[in-house]
Amino acid sequence: MQAAKTLKTSKDRIIDIIFYIYRFAIIFLVISLFIPGLNPAKISSLINSNMSLFTSGVSYSSLTSNILRAVNRGWVQNETFRTLYIGSMASCVGVIGAIIGGCMSLGSLKLRKLGNMITIVGNIISLFGFVGIAAAYMQLSETTNLERVEPSIPIGYFIIAGLVLLVLILSLILLIIQPKAGAKDIYELQQKYKLFLLMVPFVALIFVFSYLPLWGWRYAFFDYKAGGTLSQDNFVGLKWFRFLLENEATRRDIIRVLRNTLAMSGLGLATSWCSMAFAIFLCEIKNLRIRRLIQTFTTVPNFISWVLVYSFATLIFSSEGIISNIIVSRGGTAVNFLMNGENIWLKMLAWGMWKGIGWSAIIYIAGISGIDQQLYEAATVDGAGRFRKMWNVTVPGLLPTFFVLLLLQISGILSNGMEQYLVFENPYNTREIMVLDLYVYKLGINSGKIPLTTVVGMVKSLVSVTLLFGANKLSKWVRGESIV
């Protein structure tokens, strides 16, 4: 008995292989549920092309967002769309059944068989859903205005229905081929799989929101306009990459934006020692209560948003701000200092420091309290003064921290965020304040130049990752420790 259990027969191996195919088919099914290009419910051009099967089965309002006019004109009936909605919903429910079955396939024999049955039930519901979608299509094709409604069965219909059928057949085969569960068998899932299944939803979320956007890089190779679709027809290869280099106006823009980005990041890098100095000098204040108070007040600005910082800026520097008030009361004229593009890089640096220096000093303050006091005592005995001790004891103690933060800052040299520059931007300073992130936002979201900005974002991401790895290598080489 024991030997029979451990020995894998060829039948067991076949079952294993079928299970692998089965699980992969289910994973593909789940992914295709979220891909708009494969939406089987897109049976008419009235349906938004950005909708996936999942959205069609969940949100009736977005499914029917464009049909109002068509219904009023009598081209389509509301019932058709209700059928379509219910059909999509049934398909989604079926896929959920398949997911449950797929998860249970990691368990004991009895659990696997139960999982297979759930999958079968789910997929049969799913098939009914597909029948519903087909029925909706039949009704649609009787429309009086074929040109505007354009009823068609999308390619995704066949792909997803095929996947559902495949999973259904596989689970039927598995149900038959697997040995009967004995009376002593129990529903059981191994610990390692139990833990893994608890983890799956979170891994899926990370996949959807952090990895799936990479799939959006394909827009860089198409001639895409907002609301359109990607197809063979508008595939343009490296056109946008060339455009970036060859189009005179764009190239000039990019160079200017890069100059601003590097200048402001460079200023940030050049002043990154300031928070260390801030911490060192703050620790020279020996009254703990006062030091604590200063620390509290100087860290508050870090927690307010850039919009509020801008609000403060108008409060103080605008033409109705306090400085203008004072000028006016002395007999001058009000000046709006924010509408002035001079030295904007330095001004942005100043705002950044006002907001962040107290906060970034905290890590150094903690670092100072971690330095061995005997070093200071020894230095005192050797006759070192205050500054000598700072320079020869405190600074070397903080350098490792400083080094790591500096390397991380270098790898983020192209990403200085857009909020700060967006709120402070105005026609007077827009040439100097426009950084890469803001440029991508303005051009991509506001002007809808999606492929071009995707190219820019793509290059930026690749450069940042390269810089990070470079910094990591450097850190390993210099300190023997990696930073990421």
Next chain:
Amino acid sequence: MIKIFSNKNKQLISSAPKYRTSFGDVVFVILNYSFFIIFTLACIFPFYYLLINTISDNDLVRKGAIRLIPKGIHFSNYLSLRSVNDLMQAFRVTVSRTVIGTALMVLASGLVGFLVTKKEMWGRSFWYRFIIITMYFNAGLIPWYLNMSMMGLTDNFLGYIIPGIVAPYNIILVKTYIESIPAELEESAYIDGASYMMVFRKIIWPLSKPILATIAIFGAVGHWNSFQDSLIIMQNNAQLYTLQHRLYMYLNQTTNIGQVMTSGNTQISASTQAALLNSKTIKYTISMVTVLPILFVYPFMQRYFEKGIMLGAVKG
């Protein structure tokens, strides 16, 4: 990354060897104190100036006569905010996303942080890296936006919540913290027949409250200050703008803010009407309302904030 610093020497600093007081020392101390006092004042003055301008007499504020001392204190500006319609809606949206988003993020970080400490999980280190590595790259703003719109999360409240549920950095913090809890506690529970979820609920969750509080505070501040996502994914649904987004719009409004009031609300008194028309004070008051929660929370939560940055220094 950086070794966590021990605090055992903290007291020693104050009792550090005394300097012989010389003229140079006196000069240094004076200069040092003056620098920090000036910088601290620069940090808090805007908050104070904002406050006194919202509670002082509106006419004086308009003339710019309020500089250091509030005059003619009244609170009608705050009451009149109720009739700025979009503001209340933005307030509701921001409060809901802060509460819901933070709660889900903390739950998820706690659970995932616990799960990734379980060595017996299938493919544990792979999944952990799969999550953590996303801190170091991103596809870019436009692909992210297209992805959100593909998911149907644009112009949808869930677009604020769902992407933020799994926060890799917070997972590292929780994982590091849970690893510092003695393993015997868990093991004895398993021997007594407790399940993973039971151990999580009864042992890990209560014991990791300090770190969970820390990430909750950071998460809440992040949600409260959120502005970029509202700007990008809620373009066609002004009902879902966050408070910061509204404030940004008000600040940029050159026309009179009176236009954003509910038209036909006849119950507002004449003085409130006048206050509403005074766009300057209304802008100030909205700013104040936006910053108040942070100011209220900050003093109580400061130690959590600081703990957060210190824990962040530990390599995940």
